[in-house]
Amino acid sequence: MHATAPVIPQRHDAARPWWHASPAVCAIFYPYLLKGFHANVNAGMALPALLLALSMAIPLIGFVVAWKLGRLAHPNDAQITAKRLAWLAVAAPPIYTAAGVLLYMAGDPVADTTLWLGIWIVLAAAGVRSTVRKQSSTPAAAQAPSPRLRVWHGISALAIILLFLAMHMTNHLAGLLGEAQHRQLMDIFRTIYRAHLVEPLIVALFLFQVVSGLAMVRAHSTRPADFFRSLQLASGAYLVFFILAHMNSVFFYARRFAGIETDWDFATGAPAGLIHDAWNIRLVPHYYFGVFLALSHLVLGARVVALAHGARRERADRWSAAGIAASALAALLIMLGMCGVHLPI
Ligand code: HEM
Known part of the structure; x- marks a missing residue:
């Protein structure tokens, strides 16, 4: 079940410092691009759009570097380290969000940009x-x-979809219809996923995904990977940070620390909103990639299962590509709804 894509010979890998360090170097600029967006948000469309696109290109750069390194049949230690660093750059949005929330909870002893600069220069x-x-x-x-871990990771993912994620994503998609529709649906879904025994189970399942996912990403970093496997690994790396950051925001920051309701207003950064607030703008890439990569990760998991059960590779790849495109669209629709675009139905 391992990637069987053609791998390029070792000599083609630039064992070049600039190439290996480029995702971490680009990640240094992530908060500054978001700050640039905020400073220019009222200055026409082109500049803010460019700055937001550039900030969102940083995870993409991380992915491309990790994917290229994944084409090596026998990576050495330096190349493995570079791949892991590239995955960290993919996860820049949730790492930056978590840094902001944790520093705020700690009384802001240092600015999040200062911490960010220090971390990424070192990396x-x-x-x-x-x-x-x-x-x-x-x-x-x-x-x-571990084959057993892979199976349990898949079973746990299925349980998460059934107990929570399908409802959570449908709920956020309903935001495109309007806040009232989102709230109505959330009230219904909460009776299931917030039920006495269900909520702790969901949390435990997510934590298991993080731990088992980390172990698998670590093992896979020593192996070659085709495009689809590379995206599965990069999305897994993103989700490790996203899940921890998101659960910290919901359970510890909102419900315990700030004592606020984790509803539509919380999700959309009301009253300022996601776009016009200097802090909240970081939630746009954070949530966009959170939804896109969570759904893509599931699609890619289904691809591995299908291949293991004898599906033809071209067919599995075609369906996976369609699933990834649908995930990108779903994430876009959810973000549009959260940014105030509503369908006139
Ligand atoms: C647009 C993207 C997302 C937004 C705005 C968002 C927002 C929220 C909100 C407001 C809650 C609180 C729900 C409640 O109080 O009933 C929540 C809970 C949660 N979300 Fe998300 N979420 C997003 C995507 C995701 C994704 C992709 C995952 C998983 C990979 C996820 C995992 C969770 C978990 C585990 C909880 C805790 C559920 C519980 O209360 O038991 N979220 N989210």
Whole structure:
């Protein structure tokens, strides 16, 4: 079930420091691009759109670098480190959101941008150093993810979809119809996913996904991966941070620390909204990629299961591509609804 895409020979991988460190270097600019967006949000369409697009390109750059490195049949330690750094850059949106929430809860001892700058300069330097020092090292031993863990990860994902995620996504899609529709549906769904025994189970399942997912991403970092596997790994890395950040925001920040209702107003950063608030703008890439990558991750998990059960690769890839496109569209519709666009029905 491992990736069987053609792999490029080792010599084509630039064991180049700039290439290996580029996702971490780009990630340094993430909060500044969002700040630029906020400063120019009323200055026409083009500049703010460009700045938001550039901020959202940072996870994409991380993905492309990890994907290219994933084409190596036998990566060495430096290349494995670079791949892991690239995945961290993919997760820049939830890492930045979590940093902002945690620092706020701690009384803002330091600005989130200062912390961000420090973290990513260190990570970029580590990427360069690792490449320079281990450039000529021999390929690392490939690790195999535990087959049992893979099966339980899949079963747990199915339980999450049935108990919570299908409702959660439908609920957010309903926001496109209007706030009232979103609230009505949430009131119904909450009777299920907030039920006495169900809610702790959902939390436990998500935490299991994080731990088992991390173990699998770690093992896969030593192996080659085709495009689809690369997206599965990158989305998994994003979700590790997204799930922890999101659950911290809902359970600890909102419900315990601030004592606020985790409803439509909370999700959309009311009254200022997501677009016109200097802090809230970070939630746009955070949520967009959260939905897009969570749905894509499920599509890609289904692809692995289908291939293991004898599905033809071209067919599985075609369906996966369609599923990924549908995930991107669903994320866009949800974000439009949350940013105030409502269908006139
Ligand atoms: C647009 C994207 C999203 C927004 C705006 C959002 C917002 C929210 C809100 C407002 C709640 C509180 C619900 C309540 O009080 O009933 C919540 C809970 C939660 N969300 Fe999300 N969410 C999003 C995407 C996701 C995704 C993609 C995942 C999973 C990968 C996720 C996982 C969770 C979990 C585990 C909870 C806690 C559920 C509970 O109360 O038991 N969310 N989210």
